[in-house]
Amino acid sequence: MAQLFSRTADMWFRLALLGLFGGLAALFVAFVILSRSDYTTDKGWTVQQPVPFSHEHHAGALQIDCRYCHDSVETSAVAGLPPTHxxxxxxxxxxxxxxxxxxxxxxxxxxxxxxWNRVTELPDYVFFHHGVHVNAGVGCAECHGQVDSMPLMRKAETFSMSWCLDCHQDPAPRLRPRDAVADMSWTYKGDRRELGEALMRKHHIGDGNLTHCYTCHR
Incomplete structure (x- = not known):
């Protein structure tokens, strides 16, 4: 009876399967790496604006308080942009x-x-309120970076779900007194966690479940 396949056919078939699954695994790993890369999240990328506004000059050199331009940040879901006047x-x-x-x-x-072109934009299915975070003592720099050193505004963080959860699971080390939220040069010589835990008790932060789905998805 004639032999349909050569003696090495089984080996080549196994190698082909190995190559197929290896290629699929490599594609999956590449997709995961790319989806979390700065290229996809835009972290660190500068956004071009119609007018080259320099936070380094205004917030840094001139020490203009963030709330002078973003005047609704303490009360509204959005920080607000300054009107032309x-x-x-x-x-x-x-x-x-x-x-x-x-x-x-x-x-x-x-x-x-x-x-103006948005530097940071959350998906429509994410609920976020600037006023809640500012009044809880989350400093502007925690999310937006040291804007006082940015000649042109760039996205400082990924704003991914895991990044937000890192803070919601353990907010204490990231909190500061309310009167220091917009202070780009604020430092604390003591224990930040001890300070944060005291602020959490004072402002009743974490009385509810900060990691419940409904907190951010309503």
């Missing part, structure tokens, strides 16, 4: 003819708001 409260006197501020002057003259 807030910018012009200074720039109607300073750098009045600067070319880079031409769009700001145009915005004021035409009554049309500037269209």
């Amino acid at each position: 807030t910018c012009m409260s200074c720039h109607s006197h300073l750098w009045t003819g600067a070319e880079m501020l031409a769009l700001v002057r145009q915005s004021l003259a035409q009554g049309e708001p500037l269209r």
